[in-house]
Amino acid sequence: MSRLSSVSSATRTPRPNAGTKGVARPEREAQIVEAGCRLFGERGYIGTSVADVAESAGISKPLIYNYFGSKDGLHVACVQHASGVLVSEIERTAASGTIGFARAAVTLDGMFRLLEPRPWLWRVVFDATAPREGEAQAWLAEHERRIIDFGREGVAELMHLSGNHDDLDIDAMRAAWESIFRSLVNWWLDHPGDSPEEMTQRCLRIFTTVFGELDLAGTALG
Amino acid sequence: MSRLSSVSSATRTPRPNAGTKGVARPEREAQIVEAGCRLFGERGYIGTSVADVAESAGISKPLIYNYFGSKDGLHVACVQHASGVLVSEIERTAASGTIGFARAAVTLDGMFRLLEPRPWLWRVVFDATAPREGEAQAWLAEHERRIIDFGREGVAELMHLSGNHDDLDIDAMRAAWESIFRSLVNWWLDHPGDSPEEMTQRCLRIFTTVFGELDLAGTALG
DNA sequence: AGGCTATATGACTCTTGAGTAAGTTAACCC
DNA sequence: GGGTTAACTTACTCAAGAGTCATATAGCCT
Numbered sequence: 001m002s003r004l005s006s007v008s009s010a011t012r013t014p015r016p017n018a019g020t021k022g023v024a025r026p027e028r029e030a031q032i033v034e035a036g037c038r039l040f041g042e043r044g045y046i047g048t049s050v051a052d053v054a055e056s057a058g059i060s061k062p063l064i065y066n067y068f069g070s071k072d073g074l075h076v077a078c079v080q081h082a083s084g085v086l087v088s089e090i091e092r093t094a095a096s097g098t099i100g101f102a103r104a105a106v107t108l109d110g111m112f113r114l115l116e117p118r119p120w121l122w123r124v125v126f127d128a129t130a131p132r133e134g135e136a137q138a139w140l141a142e143h144e145r146r147i148i149d150f151g152r153e154g155v156a157e158l159m160h161l162s163g164n165h166d167d168l169d170i171d172a173m174r175a176a177w178e179s180i181f182r183s184l185v186n187w188w189l190d191h192p193g194d195s196p197e198e199m200t201q202r203c204l205r206i207f208t209t210v211f212g213e214l215d216l217a218g219t220a221l222g
Numbered sequence: 223m224s225r226l227s228s229v230s231s232a233t234r235t236p237r238p239n240a241g242t243k244g245v246a247r248p249e250r251e252a253q254i255v256e257a258g259c260r261l262f263g264e265r266g267y268i269g270t271s272v273a274d275v276a277e278s279a280g281i282s283k284p285l286i287y288n289y290f291g292s293k294d295g296l297h298v299a300c301v302q303h304a305s306g307v308l309v310s311e312i313e314r315t316a317a318s319g320t321i322g323f324a325r326a327a328v329t330l331d332g333m334f335r336l337l338e339p340r341p342w343l344w345r346v347v348f349d350a351t352a353p354r355e356g357e358a359q360a361w362l363a364e365h366e367r368r369i370i371d372f373g374r375e376g377v378a379e380l381m382h383l384s385g386n387h388d389d390l391d392i393d394a395m396r397a398a399w400e401s402i403f404r405s406l407v408n409w410w411l412d413h414p415g416d417s418p419e420e421m422t423q424r425c426l427r428i429f430t431t432v433f434g435e436l437d438l439a440g441t442a443l444g
Numbered sequence: 445a446g447g448c449t450a451t452a453t454g455a456c457t458c459t460t461g462a463g464t465a466a467g468t469t470a471a472c473c474c
Numbered sequence: 475g476g477g478t479t480a481a482c483t484t485a486c487t488c489a490a491g492a493g494t495c496a497t498a499t500a501g502c503c504t
Contacts, residue, residue, distance in 0.1 A: 234497090234498090236498080237497075240497085240498045240499045240500085241500040242501065244500085272492070273492095284494080284495090287492090287493065287494080292493075293491095
């Protein structure tokens, strides 16, 4: 009985693309996460299907489920990657020793330079379409808190300098500062004409206009 | 041949809830829009199904399609309603004759008072999960532009006073101001402890901390 | 009472996208 | 060269939700 024209019910499905391609799991995972970051960042969580990511990474959907378990699992891996990159940059500038508005400017400057080659990373983390519930996002909340804490630290410095010690005031101001930060980055992403340097200078002009002359001693800006 | 046990293929489906309930179309449309605003605002466009809205309004799904044509049509009606309410409030305070930070404070104060009884209206308009494409949203962009223009106007006043006339600087600052506005409103919606009056006072304290003493002459604040 | 129309709905279809069952293929080892 | 394992795939199931069809009911008019 020929295997190819078997009469038994065990039909054989040829899979010309199956079999290892010499790419080990960790490397393949990294490729998938990279493709996922780009798509999640550019189209949002909702606008991105697992099949899209698979195609973009050049592999098939079940491989993603083998490696990440679910769409949420893939998303968490992408958010971890992206926010790890962003947080370490924020940590770096937070440790630069600047304070007040100078610290704000240095942080923005670092972020613009970091994002220039891969702007989509930003919106992987700040994705308005990502599910707010979903226990998988509990992890995200933790990482987000690290970012928030840096913001709170900087804002608290500034407000203490001015004599305001009300914790709720500080928290509301922190929310405002974060949104300023985000909106300036978003504005820049939507206006590709500015280089990172130009955008930093623009921010400095705006700060100066609103707050008066800034003290940028100890920074490489200005 | 009994109608109830007909042998012919024309089976009869009883519909105990069909038939008019004495509610004319315009009134019913308003009820549906009200329910839609609440759900779209609280769960977002994506998190809300047409069936949810129908159930919440106490009617059935096809009636929504009769009256609004599609989910997008319903959404547009809800956004029109909500943004109409918000824009007229912004127009009112914009016409109050204040300028600079005082205008900002008056606008925030009016918005807090407006939103207190129905806070979800805000997130109907600023819904991160609403489809950005979809030609139906072209209309939304127009209404959104009216809000943006008010912001630009206020920001331009402030920046001209300080001698900055760069249009792109003004636009970036407008983006920042809008996000400050939104983040303060959002912070308030997430901290139900504050009454509108208290939140306005909080904003004034924050502004004072950051910008120094404010000139609130001609406002009912302070 | 009988017909007309606006109001209203129960029960479908169809598409999309998450997730899975059941395998197939290539490389490596002995 | 046969067995083992990791890498990889084809072809499916299943659920949710947008949108539709055909029809039913109530009130009004004459």
